[in-house]
Amino acid sequence: MSKVIKLKKGLDIKLNGEAEKTVLQAESCDLYAVKPTDFRTLTPRLAVKVGDVVKAGDVLFTDKANPEIKFTAPVSGTIAAVTRGERRKLLEVVVKADAEITYKDFGKADVNSLSREEIISKLMDSGVWPMIIQRPYGIIANPEITPKAVFISTFDTAPLAPDFELVLKNEEKNLQAGIDCLKKISGKDVNIGVKEGTTMNSVFTRLKNTVITYFDGPHPAGNVGIQINHVNPINKGEHVWTVNIQDLAIIGRLFTEGYFDAQKIIVLTGSEVKKPIYYHTILGAKVACLTEGNLKNQVHQRIISGNVLTGEKVTSDNFIGYYANQITVIPEGDCYEFLGWATPGFNKFSASKLFPSFLFPNKHYSLDANYHGERRAFVVSGQYEKVLPMDILPVYLLKAVLAGDIDNMEQLGIYEVLPEDMALCEFVCTSKTPVQKILEQGIELMMKETN
Structure with a gap:
């Protein structure tokens, strides 16, 4: 019988702007980018130049320290820009997409018929390997290391996070191929964290070669790091691999379809969105392809690639992060507030029950990015x-x-x-x-x- 872990510590932040359970096709997007800055400690070596023609799966840049780890184009088209920052630091490689995507063929394969070395080679050649993250430190996994465990969280408890049950309901075949791949290269069944109350008919509970642990509790119960801590903690000298659940489907498609199919579903959320909803798009899409015409534009806004707690501040001209599953738009909050915390506070959220709004635990809020205070001494407060x-x-x-x-x-x-x-x-x-x-x-x- 599967283990159930109940967590009492944490905090659910209920925000306005939750997406309705509908998936739409995003408007045609002509620009996509892969950003070396999305990968911790990466020093990239550029493999293309502006004007080059690429297929989806062709190499854009490699890791200088590990040249066998490749980062490939999510779409076919022409290299439109190579953006650099200070000291010529490579910030992004932008591809202007073709009207119809063509893919580099890596060949379909049955995972179970391949050796560990063949699977790893296929993952690295296609550019899918960076989707496997190694802890400690949250870096791209070292292919020469065999981890003590592999963990995947099938749910997200962050504010306005996507419902992966909806996102991946038709991906069972690809998810299973991804699981089989991870088992073959790690030599162990894959640990998956499932939300307590998930039915046996769920796409996640039907997966084979897995060890299921159910989690119940407020955020951050859905974080894979929290799940690892309660199931198989990391000690000095040990390594654990993790994979984002949507990226698992992309890994599986490499074997079931034979090419790097970087399609994913991004949820557009937040109080400044007219109609929060799920969009079917491709990894690295331009943010404007999802936000244009769908924002209220009544106040100065902050667009976030990711959730409000951990996401990256972007503009509509930037691109969705490599590991992001959502875009959140909230008020910037760059204005003075009359009386500040001294106001009655029925529409203010407080984790410490400072305001009377705590009497309404199910109330949702339109929070902004204002600090509502200044930096103070770092003290032990509990x-x-x-x-x-x-x-x-x-x-x-x-x-x-x-x-x-x-x-x-x-x-x-x-x-x-x-x-x-x-x-x-x-x-x-x-x-x-x-x-x-x-x-x-x-x-x-x-x-x-x-x-």
Whole structure:
């Protein structure tokens, strides 16, 4: 019988702008991009130039440190731009898409008939390998390492997150091929986290070669890092692989269809969206293809590639992140508020029950990006522990990072967390401490000093 883990710590942030359960085809999009900045520690080596013609699956750039790891075009077309930043840092490779996509043929294959080496070679040649993430540190998996476990979360508890049951209802064949692939290269059944209450008819509960664990509780119960912590924690010297559930279907399609089919469903959400809904599009699509004509434009807005807690601030001319499953649009909040926190607050959200709105637990809010305060001293208040369902001391971990104390960072759990796992700590922090930024600095320091 499958195990059920009930989490009490956490916080559900109920926002206006939840998408209706309908999937539409996105308007025709002519520009797509792959951004090296989406991958931690990557130093890219460009393989194309402006004007080159590519098929979906052709190499755009490789990893200088591991040239066998390739990053390929999600669509066919012409290289429209190679955008660089400071010191000629490669920011994005933009492809102007053909009217009809043509694919590089990698050949259909039965996963179970291939060796581990053949599967890994196919994944890397097609550009699908970067979808496998290695913990600790949240980097692209090292193909020379065999992980102690593979974890996939089949649900997301972040604000306005997509319903993967809806998104992947017709993808069982591809999901199973992806599971079989991961089992073959890891040598172990794949651990999948499923939301408590999911029926046996679900596409996720029918998957074979899996070990199912049910999770019940508020956000971040859907984070794969939280699930790993409660099922098979990461210790020093150990490695665990994770895959985004939509990316699992893309991995499966490589074997069932024989080419890099980067189609995915992105949910457009937020209080500033006229009609929040799901869109069928392709990885790396231009943000404007989903938002144009669908925003209220009554206030200054913030467009986020991802969710409000961990997503990246973008503009309509930017491109959807490689690992993103949603776009969220909220008010920027760059205005002064009369009396601030001293107002009655029936329409204000507070994790500490500061406002009377806590009397209405099911109320939804139109929150903005305003800090509603200023940076203060970093003190031990007990706030973080209430929203982090992990057996670590978050404040002391962050202080160890600020002090550059590697030994303490190891002892306090740096191997188990990524910034997304502690995003709620940043949200509830009265000191306005940039928790995710500090933790990112700690991960960079660990990788530099221990590798």
